[in-house]
Every structure is written in structure tokens, then in C-alpha cells.
Amino acid sequence: MALFSYMKDFIHVYSNNFCGAKHAFTLRSGPKSGTIGQPFENDPSLTMTSIKDVALHAGVSVATVSRALGNGPVSAALRERVEAAIAATGYHPNLSARRLRSQHTRTVGLVVSDIRNPFFTAVSRAVEEAAYQADMRVILCNTDENPEREALYLRLMQEERVSGMIYAPTSTMSNRLPANGFGFPTVLIDRCPEDCSYDAVVLDNHEAASQLVQHLLAQGYRHIGGLFGNTSTTGAQRHAGFAETLAAAGLPAPTRFIAPRTEAAESATRDWLVSGQHPQALLASNGQILAGMVRALRNLRTQIPHELAVVGFDNEPWTELVGPGLTVIEQPVDEIGQTAMDLLFERMKTPTRPARRIVLQGRCIVRGSSITR
Amino acid sequence: MALFSYMKDFIHVYSNNFCGAKHAFTLRSGPKSGTIGQPFENDPSLTMTSIKDVALHAGVSVATVSRALGNGPVSAALRERVEAAIAATGYHPNLSARRLRSQHTRTVGLVVSDIRNPFFTAVSRAVEEAAYQADMRVILCNTDENPEREALYLRLMQEERVSGMIYAPTSTMSNRLPANGFGFPTVLIDRCPEDCSYDAVVLDNHEAASQLVQHLLAQGYRHIGGLFGNTSTTGAQRHAGFAETLAAAGLPAPTRFIAPRTEAAESATRDWLVSGQHPQALLASNGQILAGMVRALRNLRTQIPHELAVVGFDNEPWTELVGPGLTVIEQPVDEIGQTAMDLLFERMKTPTRPARRIVLQGRCIVRGSSITR
DNA sequence: CTGAAAGCGCTTACAG
DNA sequence: CTGAAAGCGCTTACAG
Secondary structure (H helix, E strand, O other): OHHHHHHHHHHHHHOOOOOOOOOOOOOOOOOOOOOOOOOOOOOHHHOOOOHHHHHHHHOOOHHHHHHHHOOOOOOHHHHHHHHHHHHHHOOOOOHHHHHHHHOOOOEEEEEEOOOOOHHHHHHHHHHHHHHHHOOOEEEEEEOOOOHHHHHHHHHHHHHHOOOEEEEOOOHHHHOOOOOOOOOOOEEEEOOOOOOOOOEEEEEOHHHHHHHHHHHHHHOOOOOEEEEEEOOOHHHHHHHHHHHHHHHHOOOOOOEEEEOOOHHHHHHHHHHHHHOOOOOOEEEEOOHHHHHHHHHHHHHOOOOOOOOOEEEEEOOOHHHHOOOOOOEEEEOOHHHHHHHHHHHHHHHHHOOOOOOOEEEEOOEEEOOHHHOOO | OHHHHHHHHHHHHHOOOOOOOOOOOOOOOOHHHOOOOOOOOOOHHHOOOOHHHHHHHHOOOHHHHHHHHOOOOOOHHHHHHHHHHHHHHOOOOOHHHHHHHHOOOOEEEEEEOOOOOHHHHHHHHHHHHHHHHOOOEEEEEEOOOOHHHHHHHHHHHHHHOOOEEEEOOOHHHHOOOOOOOOOOOEEEEOOOOOOOOOEEEEEOHHHHHHHHHHHHHHOOOOOEEEEEEOOOHHHHHHHHHHHHHHHHOOOOOOEEEEOOOHHHHHHHHHHHHHOOOOOOEEEEOOHHHHHHHHHHHHHOOOOOOOOOEEEEEOOOHHHHOOOOOOEEEEOOHHHHHHHHHHHHHHHHHOOOOOOOEEEEOOEEEOOHHHOOO
16 A cells, blocks of 8 residues: 555656756667667666655755665654655665665575475575565575576676575585685585585485384385485485485395486386386485375376385475375474574674584374385 | 686685775775674675776776676677686676666566465476576565565565566555556566456466366266455456356355465365365365365365365376376466566567457366266 | 765776 | 776765
8 A cells, every 4th residue: 555655656756857857877778788689678767766866855965865764863854854755756775776885785595406396495485584584685596406507596696796695506516515615605405515614404314214214114114115316415315314224124225316306206116116026115305206206106006005105205285185195204494494594694793603514303204105004 | 617616716816816905995884884683794895806806807998898798899809818807806797786887687576476386386487487598587576465575575676676577466456556557567477457457467267267167067066166265366267257157057156265375275175064065066266275175175084076076276296196186277387477578578678568468278187086987 | 963975896978 | 999987876984
């Protein structure tokens, strides 16, 4: 409502005043000035009021307007006049100018590897919420597990001069993280090489996978196989927990590494099952793989859990609704996002503090997919 | 790989040169200068190389560096020297400065109402992809159906001076969209008042809901109820298609309007079913509602479709995996995102063109949840 | 408390 | 093709 009248005022002012005198310097912008083939943009300079317009309107200096905007020391009388002028002109501060001048962007970059993965969607929401509370913006970038896009977005982080970055590197970059950091505070999430010198928030992947295997062993399963994502340290760690727990029980750990995508998981599962000698139970190392696995079983008319038990990662809403319900590890997604932001803020305050690695525990939710009786 | 060495060079340069002479003007930034209680940021001016450093290093003017960066007219010799200097100094252009000076941001704002809704996740990906192709950034904002957050983000769009906006308004704002626009090209998606003067890409909601009802009628169902979201024009339109199709068949259309969330749908469904006189078939107006509905049925041990048939919107991967498979309307999410970007570009080119409303058809995917035989 | 002035890092007419 | 200079819209010492 307030916003609406704001807009109307804005439009109003645009079509009347403040558009004549102020542009001694005109741009030659137009269709030809952009990259070839790119659409050109309206010239915002013609439509946007600036702090100068507000100052003129209020009869004060731009410095005073700026102070009124930023809770600086301004007398009540002037502040009032400035506020009236802002309302009258429909002024909106220009963030580019503010960032350039103040040399801080109040922006955190969030670089994730697959926004279709609900794990990252959930973490994103938590990060955004925390940023919102701290009056910061977040730039969300989806690398899609593609190192080229990743390089592009890391460059973007530099160009945007982000205050900090929360980052889930692809496996390619995991081994090549700059030893001295990126030039701004960085917190890794979900994935982190064992030896790395970055702040990080990760799941205890080894333990979580181990829990799933122990649960299956307790249920009497002995032939247990696993499908793991091949693009991250996370998949590798979950595999380690899986394999070591089976080894401790004196059992083999048949494993396939695949792209962490539904389609890849579906065909891998199908191939495995039609190969004849398939396991009694299968573990999926993330939600996408789990979905592909279930789809394959469905198409093959394989009964869960009687013909094949299934366990996996990520407690997505639908895992409760499928078949007898799927046994999964739930990750503390809100805590991961919140903690990552906390680490970022601490790092900003104390740039020299030694790197901290926070390991969070998953929660094993047992459902029908792994219970034969 | 290229990126890695880039980073290393960057760090290297930072700790050596270019940090002495250039700051005649120093900021007093520090812990006290930010908002109270907010963490302060490292002063990037101390760590960042600028175009001036590159020019110095290459022995050319800043204008030449700028031209080399932007494909301007530069001799091959100088271009080479500039590129070497960029590599040596680890220079990254400052986007804030560039945007301020050039008066275009190459940024599109994407304001959605619920990022947990996979429909919006999918559309976001399509928009991002199209933006990426056009060398533009996207700012993704999630209003969470909250008009306050929405107002905040609309203000942010102004402050960021976005080139354009793709926008799914809450029902509150739907009635209050500024008649003259926001001051930049805007395309509505998913939701759009009937009479509105904005460019828009929407589903033929009336027809899609009608299709679902016709399918149920053809299957012999006569007592058909519906759960619809109450926060958007979309829910209302789907309800209209639902109710009118039933009316044409001379049947009543028992309806409940709810918040478009899983939890709300679950409790509404439960209440409806335990009330005794429940329908034979139920329609859900989006994916979240559909999920809540299925969960309620599961908890009540109600068999789909024998005790209750279920149809709904949004062909999310899991709808195929639940029970006998769920009959749904699939939305052309990629096309929606792509088309919205196209409309935005066209609007930028021809600001005065009359508003265009593009109505896309859904696809009805019939699965076991609505087939009794 | 207030204003005049400098300058953040770029891009772009303008004049060679 | 190239450089010197102006200026985008702000914030912030500095001097009253």
C-alpha cells in the first residue's frame, strides 16, 4: 500500500520534473552500444531520481540527504524535510553507487552445485533468511556441477566484490582451492577436502553412511550395495563409511559411482538388477540418486523391501510417501545454512582466526523400506 | 585451471605491489562505521586491484584498458600488453563501478512467491539459463507469499536498477500493481489479473483444471471435490475451471480454499475425510497441496484410487513414484521461463509496445490415481 | 548539526 | 588507435 503510492509518485515525478537540467553529460547509449545481438536497455538515467533531486527538493545539501538516509546526525527538522522530499520524488538510492563509494557490498555469494537438489534449495532458504536478518543480500549461483560455469561464477564473485561466499565446490575445484583463499571470507558447505584450510560446515558423512549400513545389518541384510555420487568429496566420504562398516562385518561392499542425477541412478540401478546377482539392499548417497533408484525398481516391479531394501540420504517430503516409506538420513539443513553464515560473520570480524570445520550429525529416520518383518 | 592460476596471481600481487601510492583518500571504515550490531567487512580497497593498476602495469591509459576489456578499438599490440597486465595483476573489473558509469546493470530481477515450490525452482533454472545466454545476471528473490517481504524486494529491484523483472505477485499485490508499471520492463509469470496491463506468461489454468475434471467425469466419478490455493489468481482460475466444468455436468463443486502449503493441505484433507461425507475424487491446485493431500490419505490409510481418486497440478518427479502414480497437469516450465525472458527483451527493445499476454497449455498426464478399473 | 569538496572505479564523448 | 578529462550517484573526512 505504502509501496503502491510510492510507485505512483515515482512515475509521476518521472514524467514531470527533474529531467531537464541535470544531464549536462549525456550518454550515447542506444541499440548499437551494447554487445552485438544483445537487447539494449532503457536509459535509466532519464527515469531515475538521484540524491541531488531530493536535496534540491528539500533545500538541503546532498550530504544531509545521505546522512538522513543512513541514520547520520541530522536535526529533526531537516530529517523531516528530507523524508518529505524522498516521498515526493519517489527516490530510491542507487546501490551501485553506494557500494562503489562505501567499499562494501553487504552481499554474500552462495555458490551451489545443483539447485534442483532439494538439499541445496533448503540450505539456500536458510542462508537467505540469515542474510535478511543481517541486512545483507545473497547472490545465488548454480554451477550445475559444471567446472566452466563454476569458474564463471567464481569470477563473478570477484567482480561483485562480495563480502563473503558460501560455497559447495565441484570435485574438480575441490582439489584446486587456492591455498590463500579467494580474497574474501569463504565458507565451504556440504563438501570439503579432508586437509583443507577453509572454514566449513559439513555433515558427518562417514558416520551417517555407517549408521545406514548398521541398521541394514541389524535387520539381517548381508548383501548390501551402494550407489554414490562421483562429483564431490561427500560421495566419497559416504562411500568410505559404507565400505568400512561392511568390511568390519567381514562383508563385501559392491559399489557403483555415478553422476548424482536421477537419470543416471535409474539406469545404473536397472543395469545392476537385471545383471542377475544383485544385492538384497541398496544405499543411495543422495536424494536424486534415491529417486532414480526407486523409479527403476518401480519399472522393474521390484517390491520394496521384500525383494530389495532401500535406504538413502536426504529426508525430502516425498520419501515418506513412496511405497512403505523410505529410510533416510535427514540433514540439518537450516542449521547448516545458519552456521555457514555465522562462520562467515566471524571470519569477517577476525580474518586471521584459524579455519574452523564444523561437523554436524545426521539423523537416521527408519521407515518401511528397510524393514522386512 | 586457468582460474586457479588466476587466483594465485591475484593473491600474489595483493601481497606485493600496487598497495602503496594509490590511496591518497582513505576511508575511516572499521567496526564502528556499519550499522550497530552488524559485522563489518574487510576493506576491499586494500586488497583489490583497479583498472588504474592495470594501466600502470601495461604502460597505457585507463581508457585503453577499458577498451581492451570491452572489445573497443585497440591495436593488437596494446591489447596484448593489457591482457598480460591483467593476468599479472589478477585484475577483476568492479561491477558496481561499471554499472554506475554505464547506466545499465545487465541484471534481471526474478521475484517468486515460494522457492520451495518446485514449479518456481524449475522456472528459475530456465530464466537463469536464458539470462546466462544473454550475458545477464539474475537476482532471485523469494517473497514467501509475504507482502512485507515482497515490498522489500520490489524496493530492492528499484535500488539495484534492474534492467527488468520477472515477477509472480502475491494476491495482495495483484490488485495493486502500479498502473504505469514499476519504471522498468516487467513480465508477470504464473499469476496475472484478468484485466492487467502487464506482459505476462501464464498457464491456461481454466482449461487445465477443466481437463482434470473431464477426465474424472469420464472415469465415472460424480462426487468431485477440490483444494485450491488462496494466495493467487492462479488458484482462483483453476477453481473456476473446476467449478464450471462440474456445473456444466449438473454437479456440485465442493471446494476449500487454503494456504498453498503442504501442512495446510494435509490438515484440510484430513478434516474433510473424517467429516464423513467426503467426495470420491479430489483435485489439488498445486504440487504442495497435492503432497499434503497424499500424506493425509496415507495417514488415514485411504486407498488411492479405490477409496479416493486424486488428481492435481505439477508433474514433479515424485508424483510418478507415489502409490499408483498421480494424475497431474504438467506445466511447460522451461517454456515459461524462456518466454518470460523473451518478452522482457522485446519490451526493452520496444517500450511502447502494447502488453502481451501469452497463455500456455498444460499437459494432462494420466496415471493410476484416477483410474479405478 | 551542516555543506562544499573529494573521490570510489569505471566508461565514453572529445580531441588528437 | 590513443589519452586526458568528465562524470555516473553516492559517502565521508574536513571545516565551520
